[in-house]
Amino acid sequence: MFRDKTCGELRLADAGRSVRLAGWVQRVRKMGGMTFLDLRDRYGITQVVFNQEVNPEVCGIANSLGREYVVEISGKVEERTSKNPALPTGDIEIIASDVKILNKSEIPPFTIEDNTDGGDDLRMKYRYLDLRRPCVRKNLELRHKMAFEIRRYLDSKGFLEIETPILVKSTPEGARDFVVPSRMNPGEFYALPQSPQLFKQLLMVSGYDRYFQIAKCFRDEDLRADRQPEFTQIDCEMSFVEQEDVIEMFEGLVKHIFKYTKDIEFADPFPRMTWADAMRLYGSDKPDIRFGMQFVELTDLAQGKGFSVADDAQIVVGICAPGCASYTRKQIDQLTDFVKRPQVGAKGMIWVKFEEDGSVKSSVGKFYTEEQLKEWGERADAKPGDLLLVLTGETMKTRKQLCELRLEMGNRLGLRDKNVFAPLWVVDFPLFEWDEETQRYYAMHHPFTSPNPEDIPMLRTDTGNVRATAYDIIVNGTELGGGSIRIHDAALQDEMFELLGFTPERAHEQFGFLMDAFKYGAPPHGGLALGFDRFVSILAGLDTIRDVIAFPKNNSGRDVMNESPSPIDDAQLDELRLRLVPADGEEKK
Numbered sequence: 001m002f003r004d005k006t007c008g009e010l011r012l013a014d015a016g017r018s019v020r021l022a023g024w025v026q027r028v029r030k031m032g033g034m035t036f037l038d039l040r041d042r043y044g045i046t047q048v049v050f051n052q053e054v055n056p057e058v059c060g061i062a063n064s065l066g067r068e069y070v071v072e073i074s075g076k077v078e079e080r081t082s083k084n085p086a087l088p089t090g091d092i093e094i095i096a097s098d099v100k101i102l103n104k105s106e107i108p109p110f111t112i113e114d115n116t117d118g119g120d121d122l123r124m125k126y127r128y129l130d131l132r133r134p135c136v137r138k139n140l141e142l143r144h145k146m147a148f149e150i151r152r153y154l155d156s157k158g159f160l161e162i163e164t165p166i167l168v169k170s171t172p173e174g175a176r177d178f179v180v181p182s183r184m185n186p187g188e189f190y191a192l193p194q195s196p197q198l199f200k201q202l203l204m205v206s207g208y209d210r211y212f213q214i215a216k217c218f219r220d221e222d223l224r225a226d227r228q229p230e231f232t233q234i235d236c237e238m239s240f241v242e243q244e245d246v247i248e249m250f251e252g253l254v255k256h257i258f259k260y261t262k263d264i265e266f267a268d269p270f271p272r273m274t275w276a277d278a279m280r281l282y283g284s285d286k287p288d289i290r291f292g293m294q295f296v297e298l299t300d301l302a303q304g305k306g307f308s309v310a311d312d313a314q315i316v317v318g319i320c321a322p323g324c325a326s327y328t329r330k331q332i333d334q335l336t337d338f339v340k341r342p343q344v345g346a347k348g349m350i351w352v353k354f355e356e357d358g359s360v361k362s363s364v365g366k367f368y369t370e371e372q373l374k375e376w377g378e379r380a381d382a383k384p385g386d387l388l389l390v391l392t393g394e395t396m397k398t399r400k401q402l403c404e405l406r407l408e409m410g411n412r413l414g415l416r417d418k419n420v421f422a423p424l425w426v427v428d429f430p431l432f433e434w435d436e437e438t439q440r441y442y443a444m445h446h447p448f449t450s451p452n453p454e455d456i457p458m459l460r461t462d463t464g465n466v467r468a469t470a471y472d473i474i475v476n477g478t479e480l481g482g483g484s485i486r487i488h489d490a491a492l493q494d495e496m497f498e499l500l501g502f503t504p505e506r507a508h509e510q511f512g513f514l515m516d517a518f519k520y521g522a523p524p525h526g527g528l529a530l531g532f533d534r535f536v537s538i539l540a541g542l543d544t545i546r547d548v549i550a551f552p553k554n555n556s557g558r559d560v561m562n563e564s565p566s567p568i569d570d571a572q573l574d575e576l577r578l579r580l581v582p583a584d585g586e587e588k589k
Contacts, residue, residue: 002072002102008044012091014077021046021094022102024132025069026112028062035062037096039073040112042137047080047093048073061099068105068112068129074098120554127551127561139548142261143536147214149260150234153253159210159236164199166192166216171510176220178229186577192218192230195529197446198514200237201486204525205517209239214532225544226478226534229557234481234535237527243469243485247425250528254423254473254480261539264421270473274428279396283403285429288477290422291415293319293406295399296380298390307367309348315398318350318390320380321409325353325387339391339405346401350390354382407477416476418541423475428452431468432499440501445470447496447511449484450526456492463499473530475538483528490518 003022010019023041030036033052038045050062065071075096084090109126110118114135123130130136151161170177170191177191195217203211215235221227238246251270258264271289278287281294297317302310310316327335332351339346352362352373360373380388389409391402410416431451432441441463443449451459452467459466472482487493493515497507508515533545546552553559573579 006043007039007041007046008088010046010077010089010092010094012079015079015092017077018074019077019094020072020074021048022072023070024105024112025065025067025071027067028065030063033059035059037062037065037073039071039094040132044089045087046089047084048075048096049093050096050099055097058096058099061101062096065099065101066105066107068108068132069101070103070105072100072102121560124552124554125560131550136547139536139540139542140550142540143532143548146257146261146536146539147532149257150214150253153256154210154212154236157210157249159212160208161213162203162208162211163213164193164196164215168193168198169510171198178218178220181576181578183576194219195233196235197448198511200235200527201448201514201522201525202517204237204239204486205520205522207239209523210237211527212236223553223555223557226531226537228533228545228549229553231545232532234530234532235527236483236529237525239523239525241485241524241526243427243471243526246483246485246526246528247471250473250481250483250530251425254475254530257535257539258421262421266423270423270425272425272427275426275430276428278426279399282406283399283401284477285426285472286474286477286479287424287426288407288410288416288422289424290417290420290476291410291413293321293409295319295402295406298376298379301372301375301379302368302390302392305367305372307364309350309392313392313394313398315395316390316392317398317402318376318380318388319402319406319409320377320382321387321389321413322383323385324409324413325355325385327353327387335389335405335408338408339401344401344404345397346391346393346405349405350392352376352382352388352390354384354386354388356384358384418476421475421538423473423480426472426474427470428467429470429472430464431455431466431470432463434464441499443496443500444468445482445484447500447502448486448493448514450487450492451496459495459499469526471528473528478534478538479531480534480538481528481530483526485524485526488518488522488524490515490522493518 003020005019005021007021007023021039023039026038026040026045028035028037035050037048039048050059052059073094073096075094077092078095080091080093108129109122110116112129112132114133116133167180167190170179170189175194177194180190180192182188182190196213196215200211213235215233216230217233218230220229255266258266275285278285283295295317297315299316302316304311336349338344339349350364352360354360354377360370362373376388382388389405391398430444431449433444435442445468450469452469455466468484470482470484473480487496533548536548537545540548542548551559
């Protein structure tokens with residue numbers, strides 16, 4: 001062994017002991033005849049002292065060390081004269097008697113510290129160096145501990161962890177698949193699983209009534225802060241359950257993990273909100289309820305006064321920002337520019353200031369009297385000093401635009417505290433969503449989601465208003481996970497496929513193995529999948545899941561460290577019997 005102690009292990013009680021440490025050189029400081037070295041491993045940092053007068057040869061080696069050199073150091077533990085309360089090892093230091101260079105290092109492209117000077121692209125290119133940073137290491141340690149505790153908790157509830165295949169059949173509906181050509185079956189392809197959905201339902205048919213898996217999943221879709229092309233989910237399925245049973249089980253898991261990792265207890269059940277109310281009050285099916293500013297509809301008050309922007313709109317809706325009537329014209333112009341950004345898409349913004357003295361000022365004052373604007377304020381429960389921000393337009397689009405403005409105001413007012421957690425369940429999602437381009441319905445979740453039993457008679461007469469027996473768990477405006485009760489009746493499943501535009505032949509081609517399995521006694525079943533990467537990032541207080549994944553992709557889906565994806569050579573293409581067609585249409589082998 002190159003060490004008998006780690007760099008985060010020694011304390012004052014170890015004073016007088018002779019020890020050997022090994023790790024990376026964090027920094028070297030020379031002060032007269034003394035040299036101080038901070039030695040780092042994944043457990044922490046220990047200060048090492050070299051004395052020119054006592055051991056000049058060893059001190060000379062220490063003076064030659066650079067950042068990130070790998071060294072082995074022998075010495076004696078002593079109490080530090082000048083203690084460092086910021087370090088767990090800050091009460092002691094090692095008086096070095098020997099140092100061995102195990103490996104030299106080039107000067108790293110950025111500092112290996114929490115507050116590094118490396119940008120995102122640079123750190124991703126040298127991710128193996130970025131992983132040495134203590135803050136990144138803590139994220140991966142949290143991920144490790146959560147995975148173990150999740151397994152322990154689910155095992156205690158009778159769940160079996162069962163692995164499902166990675167090479168599967170490509171199926172429609174949902175995100176694009178990553179496809180894998182089969183050398184042994186030329187012209188045919190596997191897909192990487194978007195989730196273990198079909199296999200976990202088959203496990204229910206097989207009698208394994210409580211299944212889980214910390215599963216790797218793949219989706220070829222546009223990336224954002226909480227998406228990666230490959231991600232991990234806590235995938236679960238249960239038999240002989242209804243929606244309430246699934247919610248109760250996994251609310252218990254989420255509460256347990258909050259207690260285990262953050263010592264936060266939720267005594268009361270998580271609140272619940274229907275999808276319709278979430279969209280009406282927050283413009284989002286994943287509302288952040290850490291703060292108020294619920295939407296207030298003003299359509300009836302705003303229309304009919306000769307203001308075409310309101311008169312021609314399907315909806316006039318606003319939020320009341322507390323204490324913001326003091327906003328300057330520059331600040332309001334910044335908010336107007338924000339809603340006009342392509343990512344938001346509004347054409348403009350109406351504002352109404354309710355001054356402390358009781359007067360009202362507004363960007364639409366020439367269209368509405370002060371009394372009429374005060375009626376807006378009464379409906380919005382505006383107080384003196386508040387600012388009402390209003391958008392107009394097509395209903396769903398305008399609500400989504402106002403959602404972005406609400407979140408922006410929450411950020412500006414410091415209302416989205418990462419140390420405050422506000423979970424809730426969103427229920428009663430629509431079973432279908434209509435696509436104007438293809439003029440057909442698609443499953444909002446997937447084709448196996450069961451309709452609400454009360455709405456089954458409406459499947460053909462009022463298809464768009466049928467509710468799903470589906471549920472999402474939301475934390476701080478992020479969809480932590482979701483699931484549904486599945487269709488287990490073959491006839492109802494056939495009807496679902498028909499409503500989604502599947503011919504019987506196509507349905508059997510895509511899902512025949514599942515439909516055949518249902519003929520042999522499928523139990524009522526349902527489940528849920530929690531985004532593991534998202535869960536870790538929420539608890540770590542991060543804005544992106546990349547920092548809880550050891551080797552993530554960038555926003556273009558590329559690994560800039562190993563330069564993937566990359567071309568393959570002609571021999572591999574020949575073996576797979578593939579030819580490439582470039583963008584200009586010219587065939588290339």
